[in-house]
Amino acid sequence: MALKMDAAEISSFLYEAFPQVSGDFEIRDLQENYIEVVLVVAERHLRPGGTVSGPSMFGLADVAAYFNVLSMIGPKALAVTTNCSIDFMRKPIFGDNLIAKSKVLKLGRGLAVTECLIFSERDERPVARANLTYSLPRK
Amino acid sequence: MALKMDAAEISSFLYEAFPQVSGDFEIRDLQENYIEVVLVVAERHLRPGGTVSGPSMFGLADVAAYFNVLSMIGPKALAVTTNCSIDFMRKPIFGDNLIAKSKVLKLGRGLAVTECLIFSERDERPVARANLTYSLPRK
Amino acid sequence: MALKMDAAEISSFLYEAFPQVSGDFEIRDLQENYIEVVLVVAERHLRPGGTVSGPSMFGLADVAAYFNVLSMIGPKALAVTTNCSIDFMRKPIFGDNLIAKSKVLKLGRGLAVTECLIFSERDERPVARANLTYSLPRK
């Protein structure tokens, strides 16, 4: 299956649709069913003590999974997040960017089911795990 | 069981510990096992089209449940979010603040289990449901 | 909104569609958006030590939420469980039946979102919390 959007097209889409956050994210890898997205950690993502906030990790996982689904269904389609289950497992390494590695497990007619692990750049053990489900528009 | 922190004490704690976000939230009601927290919606919480962003709703649910647990175990204790499962059910009403109504279902030795519904101010139907679990420090 | 099936009709439906388990469950209360279903605990539901097994509690929550949705959309419709998030909070009381109290939070065109608390008959504190989502057939 050919991708309907590549990384450059998705970055442009992000820049137009979500200008407030478009500088936060970089697509590092994009394949069918798989994506890696970096959160460029800045002051506004941090909690006292230097930990990346829960909402920032949630946002990273959502962006990564959403881009992955978009690349497979195309830009016109309106996918809506219906569920996210996120487990926070370890403190991120201070000063590291975060990387979300996300897979599409099912792209059905009505739902897309994804899974995601989030890592600090310098650690192989996951910081968080986030599973997101999207409702897809019926044709 | 008497609360170990009241709403004013928690607001002070929030202001000191999380100054970046302390203006976003107002405690409207606080009882044993129950809390209502308002997200004062501002431009930075919105997505294009005027919808409150997923990370903002996640943040609201986390703050509400965290405050509720804190009020029961006291300020010194360090509760850490371990899991959040959130369902997005309806679009928030444009222009409305959001209200999280959160309960503590279990306050055990090691874990606190909570549930939360989020509403637009002018609608009785929930916008989102979020369940959060916290790991509690052992004595 | 009038219910499309009452408790007797659902019990008949259960008996015909799922004869293996139909003796396990009793509908105690059924209203729009709300249901109470009893699991009549038998040897086969137990783990060593007398605790009701996780799969049995999962099955109870699924049956309760499914019946509640069925009562609102009618028997012909084929609702399929897409997600369940379940928290086990306390040991059930030995010898007690279990009661699931389930609500429909959203009955949309494509998805039904429910929540459920499970109790031992003689305790007000919930044993488990289970949230189930169903994919609904499009017309």
Added chain:
Amino acid sequence: MALKMDAAEISSFLYEAFPQVSGDFEIRDLQENYIEVVLVVAERHLRPGGTVSGPSMFGLADVAAYFNVLSMIGPKALAVTTNCSIDFMRKPIFGDNLIAKSKVLKLGRGLAVTECLIFSERDERPVARANLTYSLPRK
């Protein structure tokens, strides 16, 4: 890290602790952080139409993750399931056994976090995904 129990020891443990279900499951592979467990599908696991029931899949995922954790912490320890989030994605293939492939993502002092995919024997696409968390006994 050496395993504290191998597959034969876990099978013996299962046989003694859960005799009612011990015939249902076979350990196919066991490594540090990883396990494969087969559900030998029988009549009692099925729903009308030949689909494996939700509770049976839940039970498989729980057994697989529990064995994996046990192999790492040893038989004396009492791990308790605190949360399971399960997504049902595709119908199992009729007549196939099911295989759970489960990983331990975090083995902390208080919690073990796992993830699991369930497959029909003759299909590479997952039937279900189940994430389970266990509370571990403090020393």
